[in-house]
Amino acid sequence: METIMLVEDDQQIIANVSQTLQKWQYEPVVVKDWTKVAEEVTENQPDLVLCDITLPTFDGFYWIQEVRKKSPVPIIVISAADIDANVMHAVSAGADDYIMKPFSGAVLLAKIQALLRRNKLQRSQPLALAGASFNSLTNELAKGGGVVQLTPTEGAMLQILLLQRGQVVSKREILELLWQGGKYLNENTLNVNVSRLRGKLHQLGLDQYLVTERGLGYRLLADQEG
Numbered sequence: 001m002e003t004i005m006l007v008e009d010d011q012q013i014i015a016n017v018s019q020t021l022q023k024w025q026y027e028p029v030v031v032k033d034w035t036k037v038a039e040e041v042t043e044n045q046p047d048l049v050l051c052d053i054t055l056p057t058f059d060g061f062y063w064i065q066e067v068r069k070k071s072p073v074p075i076i077v078i079s080a081a082d083i084d085a086n087v088m089h090a091v092s093a094g095a096d097d098y099i100m101k102p103f104s105g106a107v108l109l110a111k112i113q114a115l116l117r118r119n120k121l122q123r124s125q126p127l128a129l130a131g132a133s134f135n136s137l138t139n140e141l142a143k144g145g146g147v148v149q150l151t152p153t154e155g156a157m158l159q160i161l162l163l164q165r166g167q168v169v170s171k172r173e174i175l176e177l178l179w180q181g182g183k184y185l186n187e188n189t190l191n192v193n194v195s196r197l198r199g200k201l202h203q204l205g206l207d208q209y210l211v212t213e214r215g216l217g218y219r220l221l222a223d224q225e226g
Contacts (some may be wrong), residue, residue, distance in 0.1 A: 002116065003027045005046035007037055007063060009056055013101075017050065017159065022106035027111070038066035048112060051095070052078045061093045068094035072139055074115045074152045078103075091192045096153045118156050127162040129220065132204055134158060143204045153178060154197045161220040163208070171219040194218060210222065 004026050008014055020027040029044050031037055034057040041049060049067065053060040064075055079091040080101035090098060097111055099123040127134040132143035139155030141148045150158065160177055161169055171187050178193075194210070209221045 001025055001027045001145065002047040003029055003044065004112065005029045005031070005041060005043075005044055005049045007031050007035070007049060007051040007055065007060065009052065013052075013078075016105070020109060024032065024109060037063045038070060042070050045071075046073060048074045048076065048116060050078060050108075051075050053090070054080075061089050064090065064093040064095055066209065072149050072151050072155075074118075076111055076115065080166060088189060088192065091189050092196075094151055114139075118152060127159065129162060130206055130209055132206060134162060141200065141204060141206075143206070146204050148200045148203050150197070150200055153193055153201060157193060157197055161218060165220050166222045168213045168216050168219045172217075174217070175209050 002025075004021050006014055006017060006028055008017070008030070014028075014030055018030075021028045025144075029046060031040055033040065034055065037055075037058075051060045051064060055063070060077060063078070067073065067075065074097075075095045077095045077098045078101060079098055092168055098110055099108055107162055127136065129141075132141055134141050134155075136155060136159050139150040139152060141150060141158070156178055157174060157211070160174060171190050175187075175190055194212075198207050198210050201210055211219045213219055
C-alpha cells in the first residue's frame, strides 16, 4: 500500500482526503509536529506528499524546500490563494504539481495517480548523456563518482529531452507532457523547472548540453556537440 503524507492543518480537509485515500487503497499519514515537518517526511518515507501553503509554523514553501534537501518525493501543493503566484513560488521551492481549494476527491486522485505513475516510470536500459547515466526509476543522474538526485518533475523533463536528443522540444509539448497542459501553468513555470534542472546538470559539468532555443523550446545537444 502506497503512503500519502498530508502536510495540512485543516481537520475537515484531512478527514475528507484521508477517506478518499483509504477508499483507493492508499495509506494517509498526517504531520504531528509542526516544527519537524521535514524530519517526519524523512522518517515516514511516503510515496507522495500533499502540502498546504498556510500552516501553523512556517509556510508550505519553507517546508517544501526543507524536504527537498533530503528527499525527491513527489509533492503536490494545495493552494487557496493567488494560484499563479503560488504555483510559481511552489515550483521554485521544489513542488511537482498543484491543486486548488476547494477540490474534488476525483481530481485529487487523478493528480496523485498521474504523479505516482510518472515517478515509477522505468526503462530497461539507463538513458545516457555525455558519459552520465540516468536512472528514470530512481531519478538519479550519475557520472564517474558523482550522483545527482533529481525531483520527479526534473527527472521526467530530462527523460523527455533525452528521448528526443538533438531535437528541439517545444515548451508547449513539455508542459502538456508533464502537467497535461494545466490551465494555471505557463512558460514561466516551465522556465523555473528548466533552471533547476540546469543547476543539477551543472553539478556534474553537463549544463552546457541543455540549450535554450529562443522562441522555440529546449534541446539536449548530442555528445559531439557539447
